[in-house]
Amino acid sequence: MVLRIRFAHWRSPQASGGNRYDEELVAGLASHGIEVDVTRVEGAWPLASPEQRRGFVELLAEGEHWLVDNIVGSAEPGAIRAATGRGARVTLLMHYFPADDPSLPASERARLADSEAESVAAATRVVVPSAWAAGQVAMRYGRGDAVVARPGVEPAGVADGSSGAPTLLWLSRLTDGKDPLTFVQALSRLTDLAWTARLVGPDDVDPDLSARVRQFVVDSGLSGRVTVEGARTGADLEEAWRAANLLVHTSRAEMYGMVVAEAAARGIPAIVTEATGATEARTAGAEFVPGDVEGLSEALRAWLSDGELRASWRAEALERRGTVPGWDQTVASVAAALQG
Template sequence: MTVHAVLPGDVDTVPSGGNVYDRRVLDGLGTLGVTVVAHRLPGPWPDGEAAAVGRVLAEVPDGGPVLLDGLVACGEPTAPAEHADRLRLVVLVHAPLADEVGLLPAAARDRDDRERAALRCAAAVVTTSRWTADRIVDRHGLDPARVVVATPGVDPAQVSPGSAVTGGPPRLLCLGALTPTKGQDVLVEALARVADRPWTATLAGPTGRDPGFVVGLRAAIARHGLAGRVTVPGPLTGRALDATWAAADLLVLPSRAETFGMVVAEALARGVPVVAARVGGVGEAMGPQGPIPGTWVPPENVPALAAALWRWLGDPVLRSGWRLSALARRSTLEPWSSPSVRIARVLDAPGRQR
C-alpha cells in the first residue's frame, strides 16, 4: 500500500506534540511495509492555501489512501471536498481547531466551520484521544463509526534519577510550547507562592508561536524575583532534552486545554510523577487504573496549583508515593507501534465509510 501524507511544513523542525506524533506514525507505517509519500506544505496552518493542498491531492491516483494532518485538512477544506469522491481521505485530528485559547469568537466560529466541512467529507477520522473523538462527534454530528482513536505511544526510557543524584533542590519541569493554551503563566504565579521552598524549574518549549505571551512570561518571572530559579531555554531536543528529563523530579502540566498530553506519558515512562490541570484527555495519559501518579488541579487555579506544589515540596512521604505510582505506570504504556497499526488499518479499509 502507498499512502500520501499531507503535513504542515514545519513537521520536521518544530518539536510540537502534533509534529512528533505525525513523524512517529509515518515511521511506524514504513516499518509495517507501507510506502509513505510525504508532502510538507508551507503554512502557516491552519490558515494555508487551498491551491497547495489541491495540487497534492490531484496527483494521487483514484482510490488512493491519503492521510491529512488536521491542521491542513481542516484549515482549508475546499480541496479535500473536491477530491473526496475519488480518494480515501483520512483526517488526523490532534485537537479541535476552535479550542485554541485566545481566539476571538469570530475566528473560533470560522475554524469550527472549516473543521466541520473537512471532517464530514472524509472517509474516516483519526483522533489521538477518546476525549477528542467524543468532542468532534458531538460538535460536528459525525458518525461515531467513522472516528477511530489512536492514542500516542511512548518510547521506553531510563528512569530519571532527578535531584537525588546531585543532592540539589527538587527540579520541576514544564515541557510544551510557550502559549496561553499550555498555561505557563499560571505556573509562574504558583511558583511565586512557594518561593520560600527550595526548588528550581525549567519551562522548555518553542517560544515563537506567541512572542507576546513569552515576553509577558519573562516579565512575570523577573517581577517575582524568580530569574535565578526559573529557566526558559526554548525548545529542547536530543541530548539536551534527555539531560533535562534525567534531572526532573516532577512534571507540571498547567494547560488550559489539552487533548491527550503526550508529555505526561513521556514523564511516566521515566518514572517522573505529574501535577496536571484536569482538562481534555489528560486523564487518558495519566492512566485509567491504579493510584494516580501525581495529582490533579483545576485549570487556571493558581492557589490550587501552589497548594499541590507546596504539599509535594514539603512531604517526603507524598513524593515517594507519587514516584512509586509513576514507576508502576511505566509497564502499562503503549509503544509507538500501536497508533501506526491502528491508522494503517483505517487507511487500508475499503470504501469511504460515509
C-alpha cells in the same frame, strides 16, 4: 498486497508533537504493507491564503487514498468533500482542534469550528490521539467512530530526580496556549517551601510572552529558584528529564500531551490540566482546572509538603511506566484504520 496512500502533511516550523507523530507514521507504515507518498502542504494553516487553499483543493483532485493533517483539512472542507465525492478515501488525522487555539482571533476560531465539522463529516475515517479527543469529536461533530491511535514514546531510563529540594519541570513552547504564566504565578505562592523550577522549551515563538514570564520571575523574587532556559535538545534535554521530580503541564487545550507520556516513561509523576487529553497520558499525579493559579498552587503545595504523597506518586509512576505505548502500537493502530 501493498496499499499506497498519499499523505498531505503540514509541518510546524517549531518542534511539535504533531511533527513527531507524522514522522513516526511515515517511517513505520511500510512494515504494515503501506507505502506513503508525502506531499508537504505549504502555507500559514489553518489561516491559509485563498491561493494556498485552492492549491490544496487541486492536490486532492487526484489520488485514491489520502491521509490528511487536519490543520489543513479542517480549514478547507471542500477539498475533502470533492475527493470523497469522486470515490477517494480520505482519512483525517486530527492533531488539534483549531477552534481551541488561543493564538487565533475569536472570529477565525468560530469559522474553523464550522469548517472542521464539515471536514469531519466528509472524511472517510477520522484518527485521533486519545479517547478524550474521540469523545470530543463525537460531542462537537456528532461522529462517534473516530479511531484512537495514542502517540508512542521511545524507551527511556528512570529519572533520578533531585536528591535535595524537589525539581519541578515545565517543558513546552512558551505560548499562551501552553500557559507558562499560570505556572510561575502558582510558584510565587510557594516561596515558603523548598523547590526549584525549570521552564524548558522554545521561547522565540511569542517573544512578548517570554519577556513577561521572565519579568514576572524577577518581580516575584524567584530569580534564584526559577530558570527560563529556552529550547534544549539531545544530552541537555535528557539532563533536564533526569533531574526532574515532577512535571507540571499547564496547557489549556491538549489532544493528548506527549510530554506527559514522556515523563510517565521515565517514572515522573505529573500535574496536568483536567478536561484535556493530557489526563490520559498521565500515569500518576493530579489535575487542576486550566488557568487556575490557586488550584495549581494548592496541588503543588500538597505534593511539596507531604513526603508520603511524593513517595506514593513516585511509586505509582514507576509501577505504571511500562504501560506507556511505544510508537509501534501507534503505527499499528493507524495502519488498521487505513486498511479498514
